[in-house]
Amino acid sequence: xxxxxxxxxSLLSILRNRFGKTGAxxxxxxxxxxxxxxxxxxxxxxLTTDMMVEGVHFDMRWTTPYQAGFKLVSVxxxxxxxxxxxxxxLLLNFSAGRSTDAAVFHRIFDGIEKASELYGxxxxxxxxxxxxxxxxxxxxTGYASKVIKRSxxxxxxxxxxxxxxxxxxxxxxxxKKMMKPVELERxxxxxxxxxxxxxxxxIRRHLMPRAVDPRRIARSATAMIDISDGLLIDLSRIxxxxxxxxxxxxxxxxxxxxxxxxxEYLDIDPLAFATGGGEDYELLFTxxxxxxxxxxxxGEVTKSGITVVDKQGKNKKxxxxxxxxxxV
Amino acid sequence: xxxxxxxxxSLLSILRNRFGKTGAxxxxxxxxxxxxxxxxxxxxxxLTTDMMVEGVHFDMRWTTPYQAGFKLVSVxxxxxxxxxxxxxxLLLNFSAGRSTDAAVFHRIFDGIEKASELYGxxxxxxxxxxxxxxxxxxxxTGYASKVIKRSxxxxxxxxxxxxxxxxxxxxxxxxKKMMKPVELERxxxxxxxxxxxxxxxxIRRHLMPRAVDPRRIARSATAMIDISDGLLIDLSRIxxxxxxxxxxxxxxxxxxxxxxxxxEYLDIDPLAFATGGGEDYELLFTxxxxxxxxxxxxGEVTKSGITVVDKQGKNKKxxxxxxxxxxV
Numbered sequence: 018x019x020x021x022x023x024x025x026x027s028l029l030s031i032l033r034n035r036f037g038k039t040g041a042x043x044x045x046x047x048x049x050x051x052x053x054x055x056x057x058x059x060x061x062x063x064l065t066t067d068m069m070v071e072g073v074h075f076d077m078r079w080t081t082p083y084q085a086g087f088k089l090v091s092v093x094x095x096x097x098x099x100x101x102x103x104x105x106x107l108l109l110n111f112s113a114g115r116s117t118d119a120a121v122f123h124r125i126f127d128g129i130e131k132a133s134e135l136y137g138x139x140x141x142x143x144x145x146x147x148x149x150x151x152x153x154x155x156x157x158t159g160y161a162s163k164v165i166k167r168s169x170x171x172x173x174x175x176x177x178x179x180x181x182x183x184x185x186x187x188x189x190x191x192x193k194k195m196m197k198p199v200e201l202e203r204x205x206x207x208x209x210x211x212x213x214x215x216x217x218x219x220i221r222r223h224l225m226p227r228a229v230d231p232r233r234i235a236r237s238a239t240a241m242i243d244i245s246d247g248l249l250i251d252l253s254r255i256x257x258x259x260x261x262x263x264x265x266x267x268x269x270x271x272x273x274x275x276x277x278x279x280x281e282y283l284d285i286d287p288l289a290f291a292t293g294g295g296e297d298y299e300l301l302f303t304x305x306x307x308x309x310x311x312x313x314x315x316g317e318v319t320k321s322g323i324t325v326v327d328k329q330g331k332n333k334k335x336x337x338x339x340x341x342x343x344x345v
Numbered sequence: 346x347x348x349x350x351x352x353x354x355s356l357l358s359i360l361r362n363r364f365g366k367t368g369a370x371x372x373x374x375x376x377x378x379x380x381x382x383x384x385x386x387x388x389x390x391x392l393t394t395d396m397m398v399e400g401v402h403f404d405m406r407w408t409t410p411y412q413a414g415f416k417l418v419s420v421x422x423x424x425x426x427x428x429x430x431x432x433x434x435l436l437l438n439f440s441a442g443r444s445t446d447a448a449v450f451h452r453i454f455d456g457i458e459k460a461s462e463l464y465g466x467x468x469x470x471x472x473x474x475x476x477x478x479x480x481x482x483x484x485x486t487g488y489a490s491k492v493i494k495r496s497x498x499x500x501x502x503x504x505x506x507x508x509x510x511x512x513x514x515x516x517x518x519x520x521k522k523m524m525k526p527v528e529l530e531r532x533x534x535x536x537x538x539x540x541x542x543x544x545x546x547x548i549r550r551h552l553m554p555r556a557v558d559p560r561r562i563a564r565s566a567t568a569m570i571d572i573s574d575g576l577l578i579d580l581s582r583i584x585x586x587x588x589x590x591x592x593x594x595x596x597x598x599x600x601x602x603x604x605x606x607x608x609e610y611l612d613i614d615p616l617a618f619a620t621g622g623g624e625d626y627e628l629l630f631t632x633x634x635x636x637x638x639x640x641x642x643x644g645e646v647t648k649s650g651i652t653v654v655d656k657q658g659k660n661k662k663x664x665x666x667x668x669x670x671x672x673v
Contacts (some may be wrong), residue, residue, distance in 0.1 A: 045389065045492065050586075051427040051570060052391040054492050061373065062390070064469060065382040068438040099379040108440075110396040110482045141392060148398040149477055154438045156394055156484040164382050165371065202547040242379060258378075339416055 020122060020147075020183035021115040034054045036253070053141035055106050055158070063159040065227040071151040073331070079192040083202045084127025084224040089153045092245065092304035095228035097159035099243035100166070101235070104136050109143035112284035121227045136228065153185045165231075165302070170259035170318050174303040177312040179229045181273040182248055183287065186294025190283050193215055201225060211282055215275045226298040234295045234300070234311050242300035247293045249335065251301055253323055259303075265292075265316035265325045267333050292325070292335045346448060348475075349443040381469035383434050383486070391487040393424035399479040402476065407520040410449045412531045412552040417481045420573065422464045423556035423626045425487035427571040428494070429563070432464050432487040437471030438455025440480045451483070453609055456530070456553075464556065493559075493630070498568035498587035498646050502631040507557045509601040509613065510576055514622025516551035518611050529553060539610055543603045554626040561626070562639050569630035575621045579629055581651055587631075593620075593644035593653045595661050620653070620663045629663040 023031075047056040067089070069075055075085045090107065097104040109129065113122065116237055138157065191209065199207035207230050228243070235241060240255045248270075257265050270291045280287040303308055303318055304310055325333045352357075373382040395417070397403055403413045418435065425432040437457065441450065461468055466485065519537065527535035529549055537544050556571070563569060568583045576598075584591055598619045608615040631646055632638055653661045 050495050052393040052430065054428065054489070055390045055392060057385070057390050062383050062486075064383060064434065064436055064481075064484070064486065066436045066438055066441055066470065066472055067474045068474050068480075070440055070474055070480070070484070072477075073440075073475050096379040096612040100382065102380065106392065108392055108394045108484060110394055112396060112398055112401075114478070142394065144394055144396045144482070146396050146398055147401050147549040148480065149400075152396075152398070152440070152476065152480050154394075154396070154472070154482050156392070156436060158390075158392065159380070159487075161382070166380050173495050278395070 018028055020119060020282060021113065021118045023119055023203040025048040025341060030182050034120070041251060053106065053108065057158065057160050061164055062162050063097050063100050063102040063161055064156065065093055066154060067092050068152065068154040069098065074281045076341060077198070078196055078322040079198050080224060081200055081202065083128035083200070084087045084123035085151070085153065086125035087132045087202070087225045089155050090129055090132035091226045091228045093155045093157040094138065095243040095245070097157055098166055098230055099241050099300060100161055101163070101231060101238065101241065102161035104138045104157050106141045106199065107133060107138045108141060108156040110145070110152070110154040111143065111236040112146040114149055115147050115228040117151070118192055134319065147186050165235070165238050165241040167240050167242050167255050170255050170261050171305070172261055172318050172320055174239055174307060174318040176252070176263060176265070176303050176307050176316040177235070178232055178244070178271065178301050178316060179231070179297050179312050180273045180297070180299040181276065182244070182292070182297055182299065183276050183290030183294040184219050184222040184273055185226060185296040186220070187276050187283070187290045188219035189278050190285070191221055191279060192223065199247065211279060215278050218273065218275050219279055221339045223296060226296060228298055229300050231300050231302070235302045235304065237304050237305060237308050238302040241300055244297045244299050244301050245295055247295045248301065249323065255301065256323060262319040262321035263316055265321050265323070267314065267325050267327050269315045278313050278327045288335065303342035346447040347443065348441060348445045349445060349633055378554055381436065381548055383433065383469060385486065385488050387432060389489050389490055389492055391425050391428050391430040392484065394482060394484040394522050395421045395424065395513050396480065396482040397620055403603060405526070406524055407526050408552060409528055409530065410452035410528045411456035411528070413479070413481065414453035415460045415530070415553045417483050418457055418460035418464065418466065419554050419556045419626060421483045422466065422484040422649050423571040425485055426556050426558055427458040427494055427569050427628060428489055429559060429566065430487035430489035430492070432466045432485050434469045434486045435461060435466045436469060436484040438473070438480070438482040439471065439472040440476035442477055443475050445479070448648045450592065462619070468606055493563070493566050493569040495568050495570050495586035498583055498589050498618030498631040499633070500617065500648055501566055501634060502582070503634050504565070504591060504593070504629070504644040504646060505642055506572070506576070506599065506627050507559070507562055507640045508625070508627045510572070510600045510620070510625055510627065511604050511622040512547050512550040512601055513554060513624040514551070515604050515607050515611070516547035518613070518659055519607060520548055520551065525526055539607060543606050546601065546603050547607055554624060556626055559628050559630070561631045563632065565632050565636050566630040567632060569628055571643050572625045572627050572629050573623055575623045576629065577620050577651065583629065583631065584651060590647040590649035591651045592647050593651070595653050595655050597641065597643045599641045616663065
């Protein structure tokens with residue numbers, strides 16, 4: 018059935034029945050009034066919003082609707098985590114063409130629901146509308162007793178990441194060759210030149226990234242960001258906000274065995290993925306040295322400039338390339 | 346210059362310079378980090394989001410970019426007002442085609458800025474992205490010491506609106522005939538068969554609606570909603586949430602002289618505009634009788650059903666028609 022056969026009001030009531038259960042903690046009024054009314058649990062309210070446009074942020078040639086919905090929640094939650102916060106409430110904007118199949122609508126919300134449960138987020142409101150292509154946006158609120166900004170890095174701090182780098186960008190390259198959606202959410206497997214246990218973690222990282230909760234990891238972080246545009250770009254944001262530089266140890270950059278194998282297959286330098294690949298949604302943060310940190314140390318904060326050095330301390334040239342909208 | 350020649354990062358820094366001034370009250374971190382961090386002033390946090398898609402919610406054939414930006418803020422603020430709240434913070438999502446002229450981008454934000462100032466709202470964050478057509482969405486937060494829901498109307502309450510009905514829908518019909526944007530924001534006039542002082546208030550209500558702050562008007566409101574989809578549809582929402590009915594007095598429905606004149610020109614029943622026309626963004630609310638209310642009383646809350654009656658108490662047949670996305 019097409020969305021135009023269901024109509025906006027019915028779609029809204031479907032969502033209301035699904036997500037409108039009152040009684041979620043802190044929700045005084047959820048879907049079904051002019052605004053949601055909530056009682057945030059802490060005093061510092063975090064607000065973030067991210068948009069996903071079909072054909073720009075996701076491609077239905079290799080993405081299931083479920084995966085798009087799941088990722089929408091992850092990327093927003095990741096922003097809250099990146100400030101040291103705990104996500105609480107979610108508002109959605111959904112828009113799609115009139116001839117969109119209703120199953121697409123339902124599967125997108127399946128993914129949104131699954132991810133919301135995963136992160137403990139309550140869906141409290143939103144708006145739906147028609148458009149030419151699918152446009153999703155979400156706003157997530159959170160709170161933080163202690164906010165970790167990008168601007169707090171100090172010279173001498175060590176630089177950490179929470180996991181492997183470049184998997185998502187490498188996964189995207191594989192998906193572009195596969196040109197087929199795979200329902201990972203239903204444990205389906207795809208067929209590809211490479212073994213599936215090499216392909217799976219890479220494409221999963223791209224299609225259904227999981228935001229990393231820093232609470233147990235980065236207890237004394239001075240600055241933090243989530244890696245959405247690539248290690249070097251996101252690191253340069255911390256450096257510029259903190260008015261410092263950084264030295265990265267190339268040998269310490271965590272690169273998965275799967276990435277190495279797939280990069281070989283793709284004939285692309287794994288380092289290019291690790292330093293320039295976006296959308297890993299790992300956290301990148303700085304902490305004073307001497308702290309016990311359960312993450313991977315990849316460098317240290319310096320006075321100025323960003324350099325990548327090898328074991329011998331020799332500078333390695335790495336090109337900075339990330340994703341920029343509107344770029345020529 | 347086209348957006349693709351400027352690039353996302355430059356666009357972001359333009360916005361940051363423009364809206365990123367720290368020091369706005371309650372803003373701990375504005376544009377330029379993963380999240381905005383704010384301290385809401387009250388305990389009941391209101392959250393609302395609304396999307397505006399080019400070709401669906403606004404038409405560039407008769408809308409200036411400034412007007413689209415202005416309206417985006419108004420429709421979101423209106424939702425906060427409709428809960429009895431005071432708007433505080435705004436997050437934006439902007440997306441447009443790569444070949445969009447940069448002037449469009451700037452003028453949209455001019456309109457957003459103007460409206461934000463008007464309502465005392467601080468812009469604290471957002472996201473920009475490329476898409477085929479212009480898609481705008483905003484999330485507005487607010488607070489309310491006393492929240493007014495749709496569900497509080499009681500039998501015997503009187504029904505009020507804060508201003509004339511149908512002007513926006515009538516203005517839209519005029520714009521569809523004019524087929525030309527008019528820079529009302531620069532006091533420009535358009536040319537049309539009707540006198541400009543008849544046309545102006547109608548098209549202005551459609552292009553640059555002003556949300557109505559209920560604080561001084563609806564002190565004892567039991568239920569409230571803003572009229573976005575048309576009087577009868579929005580009233581039926583209050584009735585359905587409150588499990589009551591309503592009787593409207595057709596002679597008391599406020600209709601402007603301009604609407605009467607333009608409706609005659611268009612050969613459309615003014616009552617059809619007043620009862621079915623959306624996007625007036627007047628407030629519709631109920632209050633116990635006996636209160637002094639500075640708004641127009643148009644009816645009373647009954648046990649069930651919605652009727653429109655004339656002076657003699659005879660039922661008038663009025664067709665309910667409002668805007669529904671995806672409707673066939």
